[in-house]
Amino acid sequence: MAAPTKSRPLLDTETGLIHVRRPADGSHLEDVAIHTAPQVADIAARLREAQVEWERIGVKARAKWLLRMRQWLLDNEHRLIEISQEEGGKVRNEPLLETILMVEVIDYYARVAPKLLSPKQVRGTSPLVLGKRFTVNRSAFPLVGVIGAWNFPLLLTFGDAIPALFAGSAVLLKPSEVTPLAVRELVRGWQEIGAPPVVEVLLGGGETGAALVDAVDFVQFTGSVATGKKVAQRAAESVTPVSLELGGKDPCLVLAGANLERAANCAIYGGFANNGQVCMGFERVYVEAGVYDEFVERVVSKVKSLRSGVDEHSDVGALTSAPQIDIVDAQVQDAIDKGAKVLTGGQRLDRPGTWYAPTVLVDVDHSMTVMREETFGPVLPIVRVADADEAVRLANDSEFGLSATVFAADTKAGERIAARLEVGAVNINDFLANMTCAEVPQGGWKNSGIGSRASEYGLLKFTRTKVVSSSWLPAMDSEPNWFPYTPTRWRIFRGAARFVHGRGLGRLGIS
Numbered sequence: 001m002a003a004p005t006k007s008r009p010l011l012d013t014e015t016g017l018i019h020v021r022r023p024a025d026g027s028h029l030e031d032v033a034i035h036t037a038p039q040v041a042d043i044a045a046r047l048r049e050a051q052v053e054w055e056r057i058g059v060k061a062r063a064k065w066l067l068r069m070r071q072w073l074l075d076n077e078h079r080l081i082e083i084s085q086e087e088g089g090k091v092r093n094e095p096l097l098e099t100i101l102m103v104e105v106i107d108y109y110a111r112v113a114p115k116l117l118s119p120k121q122v123r124g125t126s127p128l129v130l131g132k133r134f135t136v137n138r139s140a141f142p143l144v145g146v147i148g149a150w151n152f153p154l155l156l157t158f159g160d161a162i163p164a165l166f167a168g169s170a171v172l173l174k175p176s177e178v179t180p181l182a183v184r185e186l187v188r189g190w191q192e193i194g195a196p197p198v199v200e201v202l203l204g205g206g207e208t209g210a211a212l213v214d215a216v217d218f219v220q221f222t223g224s225v226a227t228g229k230k231v232a233q234r235a236a237e238s239v240t241p242v243s244l245e246l247g248g249k250d251p252c253l254v255l256a257g258a259n260l261e262r263a264a265n266c267a268i269y270g271g272f273a274n275n276g277q278v279c280m281g282f283e284r285v286y287v288e289a290g291v292y293d294e295f296v297e298r299v300v301s302k303v304k305s306l307r308s309g310v311d312e313h314s315d316v317g318a319l320t321s322a323p324q325i326d327i328v329d330a331q332v333q334d335a336i337d338k339g340a341k342v343l344t345g346g347q348r349l350d351r352p353g354t355w356y357a358p359t360v361l362v363d364v365d366h367s368m369t370v371m372r373e374e375t376f377g378p379v380l381p382i383v384r385v386a387d388a389d390e391a392v393r394l395a396n397d398s399e400f401g402l403s404a405t406v407f408a409a410d411t412k413a414g415e416r417i418a419a420r421l422e423v424g425a426v427n428i429n430d431f432l433a434n435m436t437c438a439e440v441p442q443g444g445w446k447n448s449g450i451g452s453r454a455s456e457y458g459l460l461k462f463t464r465t466k467v468v469s470s471s472w473l474p475a476m477d478s479e480p481n482w483f484p485y486t487p488t489r490w491r492i493f494r495g496a497a498r499f500v501h502g503r504g505l506g507r508l509g510i511s
Contacts, residue, residue, distance in 0.1 A: 023089030243451030248402030257409025
């Protein structure tokens with residue numbers, strides 16, 4: 001068994017550098033300078049100046065620039081994939097998926113943003129507003145800060161910037177210090193197309209992130225629960241709104257009558273895509289007793305055929321963050337110590353870099369950390385349950401509530417189970433279908449976060465509302481509800497309220 005990879009500290013505060021490494025072999029890739037708090041403040045000030053004109057030009061003009069960026073993404077996808085593979089230890093498919101999803105998000109908001117952001121006329125129904133007209137206007141938060149995660153650094157930084165830019169905000173991006181290079185390249189692309197200077201990238205760790213929170217008007221964060229709470233606490237000091245995506249411990253339920261071949265294939269993809277480093281990946285599988293043995297046999301056979309590597313023939317890459325392999329190893333060992341069995345994998349791979357064998361565990365229960373804490377690695381624990389009720393109970397026994405998958409005999413049966421699950425999304429006989437649909441909101445329950453991505457919610461959260469009230473009737477010198485108060489006015493208003501809102505004889509003041 002290989003020893004954990006040892007290298008220079010990722011964040012070198014003495015030199016002010018991030019030492020970026022290749023997870024695939026542990027070698028040094030590049031050093032980049034850490035942004036200090038004063039530098040963050042200066043960059044934020046420049047963005048605020050540029051944002052005024054960016055919002056003024058209107059959403060259709062902003063869309064033209066984002067559509068140019070869309071083309072840049074397509075033209076430079078091979079370069080982005082290459083960088084993502086080097087700094088993230090990925091196989092080719094994962095960063096390609098990021099590019100595709102960002103392109104689709106741009107296309108979606110280019111279609112719907114003009115309507116969503118246009119002023120809305122509202123007609124009031126209360127007699128108190130008779131003759132009034134109300135217009136709901138939206139204006140962008142001037143400066144949005146996006147703090148992204150290392151598992152999908154492009155999608156979870158610039159992907160979140162896209163709706164903010166459509167809304168009219170300037171955006172300050174801080175990718176994870178583990179994977180700063182691809183995001184830096186993408187921001188270079190924004191500059192290359194000649195777009196207005198309303199996007200900048202910050203490189204650094206926690207101190208840089210704290211400075212970003214202090215400098216912006218809205219924070220979009222993706223990462224751990226612990227760090228997300230720190231972000232929210234710091235933002236609360238200045239009453240800065242936040243949207244948090246804090247990960248998950250997503251369950252997959254496999255019930256009697258389900259298509260076991262599809263369920264097994266889906267469970268493997270959901271558990272090992274991006275080497276298990278997917279917030280909505282399967283980290284718990286509950287299988288009804290009648291189909292348990294056959295399901296496990298299918299899964300183990302397929303997992304044993306997965307190929308670890310980063311070439312074009314590989315399925316599972318290296319773990320992106322070096323400390324993550326210790327977390328995975330510790331959770332697997334804890335499970336073994338408490339009675340779990342390893343059917344395949346269960347150890348580091350004997351090669352340079354951060355490699356862990358795709359692992360299937362059985363005889364697991366909720367006393368084990370692998371069933372309660374986020375693993376974020378190539379481990380698939382499978383639990384035998386008596387029936388659907390037990391599967392739902394155990395699936396809901398978690399502090400997380402991001403998403404879930406249900407494999408059932410038919411769609412209606414799956415939908416009945418979905419209604420009982422405490423999560424933000426449920427896929428029936430599928431994995432992450434909701435994530436590929438820009439028209440639906442993507443958010444979590446419980447400790448999985450607050451706020452939503454995608455759909456109208458993912459755009460409008462970056463805006464503030466301003467209601468303008470006016471009158472289409474000639475203005476009087478005074479209003480009936482203004483001073484002076486008189487008994488007559490009191491009786492008139494009381495009678496009008498009863499007439500409008502009362503029922504039966506109560507409308508006439510008779511009880």
